[in-house]
Amino acid sequence: MNATTCNRIEAVSTGHAIGRTVFAVMSLSMLSLGSVPRVAAQATPSFQGVGSLVPAGSSSASAVSADGLVVTGQATAPSPFLGAAVMWTQAGGLVPLLLEPATVSDFGFSSTGISADGSVIVGIGGNQQVPFGSLPWRWTAATGLETLDVSAAGFDMGSAFGISDDGVFIVGSLNDASGDVAFRWSSDGGFEVLGDLPGGFNGRQAHAASINGSVIVGTGNGASGPQAFRWTSADGLVGLGTLPGHRFSGANDVSIDGRVVVGTSSPNAGLEAFRWTAAGGMVGLGDLPGGTFVSAALAVSANGRVVAGGSSIATTAADRAMIWTPETGMIDLQVLLSDELGLDLSGWNLFLATGVSADATTIVGVGTATNDQGGQFTQGWVATIPPFPVPADIDDDGNVNLADVAIMQNLFSLGASADLDADGDTDLADHAVMAAELGP
Numbered sequence: 001m002n003a004t005t006c007n008r009i010e011a012v013s014t015g016h017a018i019g020r021t022v023f024a025v026m027s028l029s030m031l032s033l034g035s036v037p038r039v040a041a042q043a044t045p046s047f048q049g050v051g052s053l054v055p056a057g058s059s060s061a062s063a064v065s066a067d068g069l070v071v072t073g074q075a076t077a078p079s080p081f082l083g084a085a086v087m088w089t090q091a092g093g094l095v096p097l098l099l100e101p102a103t104v105s106d107f108g109f110s111s112t113g114i115s116a117d118g119s120v121i122v123g124i125g126g127n128q129q130v131p132f133g134s135l136p137w138r139w140t141a142a143t144g145l146e147t148l149d150v151s152a153a154g155f156d157m158g159s160a161f162g163i164s165d166d167g168v169f170i171v172g173s174l175n176d177a178s179g180d181v182a183f184r185w186s187s188d189g190g191f192e193v194l195g196d197l198p199g200g201f202n203g204r205q206a207h208a209a210s211i212n213g214s215v216i217v218g219t220g221n222g223a224s225g226p227q228a229f230r231w232t233s234a235d236g237l238v239g240l241g242t243l244p245g246h247r248f249s250g251a252n253d254v255s256i257d258g259r260v261v262v263g264t265s266s267p268n269a270g271l272e273a274f275r276w277t278a279a280g281g282m283v284g285l286g287d288l289p290g291g292t293f294v295s296a297a298l299a300v301s302a303n304g305r306v307v308a309g310g311s312s313i314a315t316t317a318a319d320r321a322m323i324w325t326p327e328t329g330m331i332d333l334q335v336l337l338s339d340e341l342g343l344d345l346s347g348w349n350l351f352l353a354t355g356v357s358a359d360a361t362t363i364v365g366v367g368t369a370t371n372d373q374g375g376q377f378t379q380g381w382v383a384t385i386p387p388f389p390v391p392a393d394i395d396d397d398g399n400v401n402l403a404d405v406a407i408m409q410n411l412f413s414l415g416a417s418a419d420l421d422a423d424g425d426t427d428l429a430d431h432a433v434m435a436a437e438l439g440p
């Protein structure tokens with residue numbers, strides 16, 4: 001929302017005609033934006049494995065573009081390579097992303113993040129340059145896979161864990177004998193070290209960034225150990241604490257507007273997924289029935305309302321992919337896909353959801369599939385589901401008011417879902433719903 005719109009909304013924030021007036025303001029503002037185009041959600045639910053690069057090879061999916069059409073991950077690579085980062089599309093299938101000229105890799109390459117438009121992929125790689133460690137890398141169609149020059153920042157090794165939606169800022173950690181620092185990197189600005197929380201030991205990692213890299217989340221050093229942080233240039237690293245009674249936490253993803261952070265919190269052993277907002281603090285997301293009490297949040301939709309990860313149903317580990325929304329709580333994704341949406345998942349066990357598209361109608365992850373010989377092998381997968389409705393009370397504070405309007409308008413301007421009528425797009429009809437909820 002621009003300042004003018006903001007002021008106008010504040011100026012009409014009292015009185016009987018609030019809903020109608022705000023709606024009028026929003027409508028004008030939206031028309032001036034030219035109705036940000038959004039790729040409509042795939043109408044038909046679907047599920048498929050991403051396959052493998054070599055016979056009987058394994059694969060995994062780690063992230064997906066905003067429109068759900070480009071998936072990245074890693075896979076067993078053709079000899080002499082061990083593991084390759086991969087890109088998957090419906091038309092192109094699984095394609096390896098390799099250093100050019102290709103170099104035999106001692107440890108393999110894996111991807112961790114993808115820009116909103118799918119044009120930039122980042123990850124972690126080891127090769128003969130770094131025989132005992134890893135380097136952050138960046139891939140585009142134009143440049144191929146290139147490692148970032150960590151020596152320019154005075155370090156030996158590093159890892160890229162994520163990228164801003166606009167593809168400009170890569171985030172991760174830089175490592176040397178003295179420990180790790182969290183960084184953000186851009187081609188214009190190079191490496192920028194993000195600092196640390198007060199106290200603690202080494203181990204700082206930036207894991208994800210908001211749309212333009214202005215908010216970065218990850219794991220820093222609290223006085224009692226690893227702690228989730230949220231970084232802005234104005235405030236630096238700010239610790240997000242832990243769930244009550246816990247000691248450790250880590251943040252794994254952030255909404256497009258930087259408002260919602262998800263991750264895991266831990267007492268000592270075990271984990272619980274959390275969702276954090278400035279207003280509500282850190283809230284535990286629970287656990288799927290069965291097994292032990294274990295859950296982890298790895299990804300969040302652009303609007304911060306759909307969380308993806310894993311939880312335990314039978315063992316002591318996260319052995320089943322889950323998604324969570326404020327309205328539904330934690331859902332067993334395999335049950336949703338097979339029992340409720342009627343998809344054929346025979347032979348599959350989905351054990352982790354690792355990424356979601358902007359509107360969370362595409363979900364990617366890792367599971368085990370059964371091959372022709374009846375053996376189990378690890379494989380990445382892509383599922384599409386209908387959109388979850390977004391309530392007018394977007395910030396879940398129990399009231400529909402101008403704070404929700406502001407969030408909705410900001411999400412809309414950023415191209416994220418504020419799909420209040422759950423028809424797969426965000427447009428004036430959704431703003432009409434909001435206006436009606438605001439009341440006369």
Ligand SMILES: [Ca+2]
Pocket residue numbers: 287288289290291292293294311312313314
């Ligand atoms: Ca459980």
Ligand SMILES: [Ca+2]
Pocket residue numbers: 392393394395396397398399400401403404
């Ligand atoms: Ca609200």
Ligand SMILES: [Ca+2]
Pocket residue numbers: 418419420421422423424425426427429430
């Ligand atoms: Ca809609």
